[in-house]
Amino acid sequence: MSTTVSGSFAGTSTSNLVVQRYVFAGTVTFPVGLTGSQGTTGVAATASTTYAIKKNATNVGTMVFAASSTTATFAMPTATTFMTGDVLTIVAPATPDATLANLAWTLVGSQ
Numbered sequence: 001m002s003t004t005v006s007g008s009f010a011g012t013s014t015s016n017l018v019v020q021r022y023v024f025a026g027t028v029t030f031p032v033g034l035t036g037s038q039g040t041t042g043v044a045a046t047a048s049t050t051y052a053i054k055k056n057a058t059n060v061g062t063m064v065f066a067a068s069s070t071t072a073t074f075a076m077p078t079a080t081t082f083m084t085g086d087v088l089t090i091v092a093p094a095t096p097d098a099t100l101a102n103l104a105w106t107l108v109g110s111q
Contacts, residue, residue, distance in 0.1 A: 012098065012100065013096045028081070034075070037107045053089075
């Protein structure tokens, strides 16, 4: 059974801003590469911009918007399981792109 974690952020982000914080109520495993996940932005980035995806404050993946692109690519080097009470955060880069704005994403995992 698939599980989705969706989020969005209106406007432009500031340095290291947590744009999403999600606590799990059950077990969910996200696949290598976050296959099936989607991300978009209303205003494209000027330069490549990488958002960190974290499990309990540890980096486990990325959501990357290439320069001039409104579509994200995802990376997760290993399948990652979140258990009840684990927290997923998505964090803006230390030096955010000044034009990238109005993000939306859906991460696809399985129970």
